[in-house]
Amino acid sequence: MWDFVVDRREQLLINAWNHAYLVILAVLFATVIAVVLAVVVTRLPKVEPVANAVSAAGLTIPSFALIGLLLPVTGLGDVTALVAVTFYAVLPILRNAIVGLQGVEPGLVESARGMGMSEPMTLLRIKLPLAWPVILSGIRVSLQMSMGVAAIAAYVLGPGLGAWIFQGLTQVGGKNAVNYALSATIGIVLLALILDLALLLVGRLTTSKGVRV
Template sequence: MWDFIVDRRSQLLINAFNHVYLVLLAVVFATIIAVALAVLVTRMPRLEPLANAVSAIGLTIPSFALIGLLLPATGLGDTTALVAVTFYATLPILRNAIVGLQGVDANLMESARGMGLSEPAALLRVRLPLAWPVILAGIRVSVQMSMGIAAIAAYVLGPGLGVWIYTGLTQIGGKNAVNYALTATIAIVVLALLLDLLLILLGRVTTSKGIRV
């Protein structure tokens, strides 16, 4: 298998880069969407049961079923892959963002407003920083999950390491079928672990020392 990797290292690196790019782009979009929805839920508590239900039920939708629903609207290619990964990536972040924002002491928010901070300023300078460790935990779960889900991109002609997995499955019995699938799978696992390590480091850098666990 080592010779297989060496002979195709350029394509492997390209696929790995595309895979990580797809996941990170989806997680960035998912984080923005999830935090915005979480802020809305904290302002309108009656929406919390609905948000929790969507978060729980959404994870039960099979990825291929979601792709089937998206294809008439977005067609084959990168767009469908990005929308699908973003959808799943949003769910764990949304749940954690709601918990994190709700966990901020109301007295702290009152103190912030008493010091003259507007509602948006208090959100950005007090509430979100205090909720950030919990939100980041959701982002870490989201990234790990998205690394696997992104492999489905190959089925809609999207980018990433899923192309090699799909190639291996379609060439079962062929000379390099196992090498294609196994190499891509191992690469996804390794990249997922590296991204998680980077997120842990990001947490250390971006979390205030006063609330760091």
């Protein structure tokens, strides 16, 4: 397999880059969507059971079924892949964001308001920084999950390492079938580990020492 990887290293690197780009972009979109929804949910407590139920049910939807629903609307290509990966990426971040925002000490919020902070300023300077470690944990889970989901993107001609996995499956019994599938799978695992380490570093840089302690 080593010779196979060396001979196709350029294409492998391109596929790995596209795979990572798709996942990072989807997780970024998902983070914004999840945090906005979490803010709404924490301001409207009656909506929380619905949000939790939807996030739990969403994870049970098979990725192929979701792609089948999206195809008539978004067609083949990158858009369908991005929407599908973003959909799944939102769910774990949303649940953690709700928990994180609800875990902020009410006394701190009241103190901030007593100092004259507006609601948006309290959210940006008090609630989100304190909830950030919990939100980041959800982002890490989301990223790991999205790495696998992004492989399905090849089914709709999306970017990434999934193309080699599908190529290997369609050539079962062929000379390089196992090499295609195995090298892509190992590539996805390595990307997941690298990006998780990157998120750990981001967490160290973006979390105040007082919150870490």
